[in-house]
Amino acid sequence: MEVTRELRLERLSKKKGTAPIRLIFRWDNLRLRLNSSESCRPGDWNEKQGRVKDKPGTFADVTNTILDRWTRAAVDAHQDARRNGERWDVERMEAEIRVRYQRLAAEAKGTPVAELPALPTVATRPRTLLEYMSDWCDYMESKVSLRSGAGLSSTYRRRLRHLSEELEEFSKVKKYPLTFQRMDMHFYDKFQDYQLTVLGNKVNTFSGYIKNIKNFLYWCEERDLPTTSKFHRWATPEQYVGADFLTAAELRQWAQLDLSTSAVTAYLTEHFPPVPVTPGRGRPPLQVADHQERIAYARDKFLQCCYTGLRISDADRMGPQHIHGELIKLATGKTGIVCIIPFLDDDVFKPVALVEQYASWGLPTCLPDVPTLDDYLPHLARLAGISRINVTSRVGRKTFVTLKIYQGMSRTEVMLATGHQTEKSFIRYLGTDEKELLESYRRTARKGA
Incomplete structure (x- = not known):
């Protein structure tokens, strides 16, 4: 979640000489704009920090506290979505941010917990493993080699996209649900049998698929998606080889x-x-x-x-x-x-x-x-x-x-x-x-x- 703040100079009040402050929230390639209900004079606005300058008569503490409250509400909402393995659309995120902001404001006033507004109960379909794999493919296609300055080859990109199709077909043939929690040794054995026995592929082909599945699961793990540590049993070598670290x-x-x-x-x-x-x-x-x-x-x-x-x-x-x-x-x-x-x-x-x-x-x-x-x-x-x-x-x-x-x-x-x-x-x-x-x-x- 990236939160930025901007002064809307196009709506500068000629009478008061102030402009409204707007917040912009960006996550998962989505964007939401919300009015903070706060304003300030252009000369009192620190554009780089997105805050009101601490000057006499600006009420900077009050305004900046409200802006920070909006930011905290958005960050907390996004963290909860990631923790639950969900990807919220703009409408869901706006509802979550607004209610969390109200709760933070109420808590600051000492409002009893029973009187705090309830968080939204919007039904959201959990994203599937293959949908996350599509995100991973998008991420991989955006990577640029530091050596050549070029992106992944078209052949490699097609191979990654094909992996999703291969897993989907495997799930149908073997009647094996594809979820993060089922990426265990049982999956490894089933997928190996499907590749080597059912399709008659070579070991190198199977190993190539496993390598990319492993990289995908590590990518998910780094982003705190709902993976299971069970995949380490087949993705991580049993022998200790030493982790990468800085001296x-x-x-x-x-x-x-x-x-x-x-x-x-x-x-x-x-x-x-x-x-x-x-x-x-x-x-x-x-x-x-x-x-x-x-x-x-x-x-x-x-x-x-x-x-x-x-x-x-x-x-x-x-x-x-x-x-x-x-x-x-x-x-x-x-x-x-x-x-x-x-x-x-x-x-x-x-x-x-x-x-x-x-x-x-x-x-x-x-x-x-x-x-x-x-x-x-x-x-x-x-x-x-x-x-x-x-x-x-x-x-x-x-x-x-x-x-x-x-x-x-x-x-x-x-x-x-x-x-x-x-x-x-x-x-x-x-x-x-x-x-x-x-x-x-x-x-x-x-x-x-």
């Missing part, structure tokens, strides 16, 4: 990356060339300056995952209310388990300094949301000189786990921070740093007499 030195490189230089501007101009603005043609396209601002937010959002071990969906929800002294306490959106995370700075992890950078912004969350995070991470890795691994938002969580273990924390303590319940699931996030491993052995080795 302490690489993490410092990432944190120290200066994105305001002319070299970075030139790089972004090359990879995100300016797009001509056509008046009256919807939302203006992002320009280089916009990308330079967003890529800085993306750098810090990834650091937030590295410093806290949170999933990206939970990092997006983390707000000041989750910080309790020197601890962060946040219930994960995926499992509901409360993560207890140290909120302390050291020579590697600097969550306090990171949050303080944005404390004066008055955001409902600790850091700004970055809706296109995955688009910027490969570029950030290249700018930071990191080519050893493919950096995704999941690498942040794995970096936290691995470096905390090498700092000397026990697995149990780290699992309290990440919310893992079993070592089997936890171990998938633990990487191997051979240099640190040898140093650990040297520190604990017994000295000869």
Whole structure:
């Protein structure tokens, strides 16, 4: 969910000299515009931050609180939709946002819970696994190779689309319902029999389908869709091979990356060339300056995952209310388990300094949301000189786990921070740093007499 605010100068009141403030909500390629019922003078409006400037006579606190309340209502609504595996249309989202806003306003006034407006009970058909697979195909088709600058080949795109048709036919022939919860070993065995015995395909063909199904399910898992961990039994090798993570030195490189230089501007101009603005043609396209601002937010959002071990969906929800002294306490959106995370700075992890950078912004969350995070991470890795691994938002969580273990924390303590319940699931996030491993052995080795 991306929420922006704009001052409607075309409706400037000649009598009062004020213009209404409108909120724009964007999610799942949909857009909703709502009037906030607030207004201000153009000279009192901070366009970059989407807030009223804190000046005498502007009543900035009141107006900004109302705008933040709308934002929080929208973010909460979108998080609930994702948690339930639903994709709400504009009408459903508007109803949810309006009622949640009313509830937040009532709670601020101390209204008893019994008198709060009820959330909408609009019937929504849950989206199917194949519909999510169509979204995944759209996402894959939008990806661009950092090496060639080109997208996926037409052959590969057709192969991904064909996978959906293959699964649909398999479901009919084998009478096997395709749901996230049934992507277990039973599915694997059934699909293998269908491919090798019924269709007579070769093992390589079957393996290719499984590889793409696995990538699709991991994509769903990263977005907190209602997947089941059971698919890991056939998608993840049993042997431990070590997770991708950033070393302490690489993490410092990432944190120290200066994105305001002319070299970075030139790089972004090359990879995100300016797009001509056509008046009256919807939302203006992002320009280089916009990308330079967003890529800085993306750098810090990834650091937030590295410093806290949170999933990206939970990092997006983390707000000041989750910080309790020197601890962060946040219930994960995926499992509901409360993560207890140290909120302390050291020579590697600097969550306090990171949050303080944005404390004066008055955001409902600790850091700004970055809706296109995955688009910027490969570029950030290249700018930071990191080519050893493919950096995704999941690498942040794995970096936290691995470096905390090498700092000397026990697995149990780290699992309290990440919310893992079993070592089997936890171990998938633990990487191997051979240099640190040898140093650990040297520190604990017994000295000869």
